[in-house]
Amino acid sequence: MSQADQPGYADLDPAIAGDLVAANRILARHGVLDSFGHVSVRDPRNPARYLQMQAIAPRDVAIDDLITFDLDSNALDARGRPVYRERFIHGEIYKLRADVNAVVHSHSPTVIPFSVTEKPLRAIFHNGHFLGGSTPVWEIRKHAGENNNMLVLSQELGRSLALALGQGSVVLMRGHGNAVAGPDLKTAVFRAVYTEVNAKLQMQAVLLGGPVKFLNEFEQRKQQNVDRPWAMWKKEVGME
Ligand code: MN
Numbered sequence: 001m002s003q004a005d006q007p008g009y010a011d012l013d014p015a016i017a018g019d020l021v022a023a024n025r026i027l028a029r030h031g032v033l034d035s036f037g038h039v040s041v042r043d044p045r046n047p048a049r050y051l052q053m054q055a056i057a058p059r060d061v062a063i064d065d066l067i068t069f070d071l072d073s074n075a076l077d078a079r080g081r082p083v084y085r086e087r088f089i090h091g092e093i094y095k096l097r098a099d100v101n102a103v104v105h106s107h108s109p110t111v112i113p114f115s116v117t118e119k120p121l122r123a124i125f126h127n128g129h130f131l132g133g134s135t136p137v138w139e140i141r142k143h144a145g146e147n148n149n150m151l152v153l154s155q156e157l158g159r160s161l162a163l164a165l166g167q168g169s170v171v172l173m174r175g176h177g178n179a180v181a182g183p184d185l186k187t188a189v190f191r192a193v194y195t196e197v198n199a200k201l202q203m204q205a206v207l208l209g210g211p212v213k214f215l216n217e218f219e220q221r222k223q224q225n226v227d228r229p230w231a232m233w234k235k236e237v238g239m240e
Contacts, residue, residue: 009066013052016044017063018239019050023189025237027104028059030193037106037177039192040090041069041185047098050090054081071095072155075128086098086151088158089179100181102188107177110199121199121205124213128198129222130169130191133214137172138164150176170195188229193229 017165020041027033035057041050053065056102067083068076073091075083090103091240114121140148143160152173161179165171169191172178180195182188205212234240 009051009063009068011045012064012066013028013044016041016051017066019185020053020066021061022234022237022239023102023104023185024053024058024061025239026189026233027106027192028057029233029237030196032104032106032108032192032196033058033130034107037104037108038084038087038090039104039185039188040069040087040102042094042101048092049076050086050094050103051202052084052090053085054078056082058232066072073158085153088155089152089159089161092155092158092162093179093181096159097165097167097181099183102182103186103194104188105177106179106192106194108182108192108199110196110203111172112175112179113203115174115176115178121170121195121202123220124198124202124205124212126215126219126222127190127194127224128201129215129224130222131195131198132168133217135170135172136164136166136168138178139174141174158236186226187224189233190224190226190229193233 023039038052040050040052043051048071051066051071053061067078071091071094074089089105093100093103115137122134123129123131138161143157152161163174170178170180178189180192182191
C-alpha cells in the first residue's frame with residue numbers, strides 16, 4: 001500500500017476532515033441530526049472508500065473521530081471505536097452513484113409525515129428545487145418483511161434503499177427518516193437542511209387550503225449556489 005492508500009487521516013487534506021466536522025455540527029445545529037443520524041464524504045484519495053465519524057452524537061465530533069470505510073461499509077481503521085450501524089446507507093449509495101460524493105442520513109422530523117402518507121414531498125420553494133415533482137419513499141417491509149427492526153443494517157437493505165433513490169437527491173424511509181445525496185459535502189448539507197425546511201413549508205401551505213402551486217419542471221432545474229450558506233453555517237458552528 002502506498003502512503004496515499006493508507007486509511008486514516010494523517011495524509012488527508014485537513015480541509016476535507018475539517019469540513020466533515022463542520023457538516024456534523026451544522027446538521028446538528030439545524031435539527032436535521034440529533035443524537036442520531038450521520039453524514040459521510042467519499043474519500044478524495046480513493047473513490048472506493050468513504051469517511052465518516054465514529055458513532056457518537058454529531059454535535060460532538062472532532063477530527064480524531066474520523067474512520068475510513070470501504071464501499072461494503074467495512075471499517076478500515078476503527079481501532080475499537082464504535083461505527084454507525086446504518087452506515088450501509090452510505091456505502092451502497094456510493095456504489096450505485098459515481099456522481100455522489102456526500103450522503104446524509106437523518107430522522108429530520110417534518111419529513112417523516114410525508115413518508116407515511118400518500119402526499120409526496122415535492123419542491124415548494126426555490127431552495128427546495130432539488131426535490132423535484134415528488135420524492136420516492138422506500139418501504140423496508142418490502143425488503144425485510146413485516147417483522148423488521150426499521151434499520152438499514154445490511155448491504156442488501158442499503159442497496160435496495162440506494163435503488164429507490166435512483167438518480168434523485170432524496171429518498172424517504174417510511175416511518176424512519178431520509179437519505180440525501182449530493183455531488184459534494186456542502187451541497188449534501190444544503191439539501192438536508194432545505195429538505196426539512198421544504199417539508200415545513202409544504203405542510204403550512206396545505207394547511208392554508210386550496211390548490212398549492214409547486215415549482216414547475218423548469219423551476220426545479222434551478223442551479224443553486226451553496227457557497228454562501230455553507231460559509232455562514234461554518235461560522236455559526238465556530239469553524240471559519
Ligand atoms: Mn436511522
